[in-house]
Amino acid sequence: MSHPDYRMNLRPLGTPRGVSTVAGPHDIGASPGDKKSKNKSTRGKKKSIFETYMFKEDVSEGLKRGTLIQGVLRINPKKFHEAFIPSPDGDRDIFIDGVVARNRALNGDLVVVKLLPEEQWKVVKPENNDKETEAAYESDIPEELCGHHLLQQSLKSYNDSPDVIIEAQFDGSDSEDGHGITQNVLVDGVKKLSVCVSEKGREDGDAPVTRDETTCISQDTRALPEKSLQRSAKVVYILEKKHSRAATGFLKLLADKNSELFKKYALFSPSDHRVPRIYVPLKDCPQDFVARPKDYANTLFICRIVDWKEDCSFALGQLAKSLGQAGEIEPETEGILTEYGVDFSDFSSEVLECLPQGLPWTIPPEEFNKRRDLRKDCIFTIDPSTARDLDDALSCKPLADGNFEVGVHIADVSYFVPEGSDLDKVAAERATSVYLVQKVVPMLPRLLCEELCSLNPMSDKLTFSVIWTLTPEGKILDEWFGRTIICSCTKLSYEHAQSMIESPTEKIPAKELPPISPEHSSEEVHQAVLNLHRIAKQLRQQRFADGALRLDQLKLAFTLDHETGLPQGCHIYEYRDSRGGVHALGQTWQWPHRIQPRLPRAALLRRHPPTPDKDLNDLVEFCDQMGSARGFSSAGKSLTKHWEMTRYSLARKEALTHPVPQMALYFCSGLLQDPAQFRHYALNVPLYTHFTSPIRRFADVLVHRLLAAALGYREQLDMAPDTLQKQADHCNDRRMASKRVQELSTGLFFAVLVKVSSPTRHSVMGVLDQAFDVLDGWRYGPCRSAVYCNALALRSHHFQKVGKKPELTLVWEPEDMEQEPAQQVVTIFSLVEVVLQAESTALKYSAILKRPDTHGHLGPEKEEEEDESDGEPEDSSTS
Helix, strand or coil: CCCCCCHHHCCCCCCCCCCCCCCCCCCCCCCCCCCCCCCHHHCCCCCCCCCCCCCHHHHHHHHHHCCCEEEECEECCCCCCEEEECCCCCCCCEEEEHHHHHCCCCCCCEEEEEECCHHHCEECCCCCCCCCCCCCCCCCCCHHHHCCCHHHHCCCCHHHCCCCCHHHHCCCCCCCCCCCCCCCECHHHCECCCCCECCCCCECCCCCCCCCCCCCCCHHHHHCCHHHEECEEEEEEEEECCCCCEEEEEEECCCCCCCCHHHCEEEEEECCCCCCCEEEEHHHCCCCCCCCHHHHCCEEEEEEEEECCCCCCCEEEEEEEEEEECCCHHHHHHHHHHHCCCCCCCCCHHHHCCCCCCCCCCCCHHHHHHCEECCCCCEEEEECCCCCCCCEEEEEEECCCCCEEEEEEEECHHHHCCCCCHHHHHHHHHCECEECCCCEECCCCHHHHHHHCCCCCCCEEEEEEEEEEECCCCCEEEEEEEEEEEECCEEEEHHHHHHHHHCCCCCCCHHHCCCCCCCCCHHHHHHHHHHHHHHHHHHHHHHHHCCCCCCCCCCEEEEECCCCCCEEEEEECCCCHHHHHHHHHHCCCCHHHHHCCCCCCCCEEEEECCCCHHHHHHHHHHHHHHCCCCCCCCHHHHHCCCCCCCCCHHHHHHHHHCCCCCCCEEEEHHHCCCHHHHCECCCCECCCCCCCCCCCEHHHHHHHHHHHHHCCCCCCCCCCHHHHHHHHHHHHHHHHHHHHHHHHHHHHHHHHHCCECCCEEEEEEEECCCEEEEEECCCCCCEEEEEEHHHCCEEEEEEEEECCEEEEEEEECCCCCCCCCCEEEEECCCEEEEEEEECCCCCCEEEEECCCCCCCCCCHHHHHHCCCCCCCCCCCCCC
16 A cells, blocks of 8 residues: 655655765865865865875785785775775674775775774674674675675665765765755864774874774773674775776766865766765866756766875766766666776777688688597587577487487687787786676677687587596596587577477477587487486586585576667576586586696686685574574585575575675686685585686686697696786686676666566565665565665664564554554564665665555464465576
């Protein structure tokens, strides 16, 4: 039931009670061209807001001695004053409180920090279910490097709900209208949000201050138990600026029209509040911007930070371009790509000249003397129906003794990418193809991706193959690795293969299948698919029995209007048995075992670290809250048995997998001394690497070159271990950025689709003292949104723990004064009705809880109506 006046009672989403949305001083602090401070006590000099960075030599010495710590910075997207780096010992993350302590570092940067004195460490409040925020709401960029599953932020709704805009620590003015001046202002226009008491017990009026929720503590807190303190630090150096320093956002005029700054600069407000606001020269702005600023209120711009000085609360930047109207798909998409440093420009003529010029290209005769000729074998591809870059093919030949000869054939991309060429350089820099909802940003030119290397049917192609002799149970009796030439007989889609699997004894009508080479029959292909499916199923079952971890992720698929490109609908992408064949076989491959012994210091491998004890403890506590605690000593044996087939199965699975596994990383074997660190935790294997997708992953191209060297096809790579490690780090960074871009693209299309959505029932996935998370896990997939109490028409709310289970009681303002206020109890996995609302840009959408129709929380009658099993989870896996 809707209420006409309901939305009128809403404050801006995420604004804490008692904090003005227009708070901030009239003067904008130390800034470009501001020669003198208006504060008399500091007239004639500019006070530094940030500390000067340490000298590089001192940083190196401090890292060696252990007095300094390095790590990837994560800025909390929900509470922008909070940031973290992982602890080197795997213990609780190190806390960095406030913009001043971050010292101009941005999300994802590799930073060096110095621990603060213990009296300034963060007090962890055990009764607060916030998990110190780093477990529940960590940042999106660097989780692959510091240990948390990216899906927890998969469709970020936290960006639009800051407790305090981060720049509010300096000037706080988000409205730019000159109002909202507060009395808590420090010199140089720095706004004082809280008071940090030093060990001497006095207020230091000249020191930059930090947010009060992470309070500096006094001497008597040394008596607190160790677990109630969290080590806190400040950034003293930026080792690598991994953040692109680009942001999308909006232009505003400065608040003070009488200031000198007003005549020179406009203010750029990034959509991502983890990025500081930026002064941009008016000469970069549209000519009529000063006269008609409202005309640009909804125009999305890209701005790049060029400097951020110690004495300036805002950064200095250059306006790169106007993207168009906020909320439209193409401008938003270009903004996403730019922010995450994705090169989506056309390939240069120098790059294209590296490719064969005479088309159609044919395989040179000398290659037939160097390769095994498999063109007569029944080889086929299985890919999505829309795929155009086919980089792997399969074959399965029955043998007279009842065993099978199984082949996996990968496009030999390295043949077309000469080392050191312009093509090689641009592929190494892009490192990965980036998949958006509506298009792909390729790593390599389309001629190579879709023609020269793509394993298109009825066309001779260069490949790298492994051929096994396998028992029906998948036991390897023999294996062969080498360069080959194949001719795929058909291009099957997942749907084609699935229909073969589901109808094993029926002949599929020719009209329902793609063209098949006359040298092979549809029956031969059908039987090969069935044999592969049986073997792959055995391999998967064995892997999971041995302790491998299934990490399937819910994924949204969209139907788009062919003319407008706008989303018409969406559904959960279904992983079918037909998709699992290559993956199950791929995780049996022995590529690294061929490379590692022959190139012990120059193998490019992929490791997956074990889950830190802290994360396992958090998971155990979460399971306790669900009433089903278990031990978690093994990756797969514990987690894959934990899914309970109830109406919550998808939501439970998301909740259980996203906080636990760290992300896998590429690394050079020569730079890790302990072979135990090579292990892939999720797959439960000692050595693993990527090899199957060289068209879209540069790491696979490198592995192809390494394998060719190990097999004697070519000389060893002229690449030192540290150089290979740098490339591995870059591949990690770009892979992580690609995943984030893909998720934001999904979020963009989803937000366009649900601009104003009718209330739908969502599962509660996390309960905090001031907010809770909901997951639409059975209708739209992993759409995770935050609902803030201060955005609801509540009379009050109360947080408590009942045993180990957190509960948030909402007391709603009655619509009729004669009625009693309705109470609603929100707990983990309770069901609530939520309205998803798009905000200023399509990337940002928020969750608003619908006022309950009845008093109290959902009763047993309503819950039982929904109590239907979602069935077995799909038996597939990803690495």
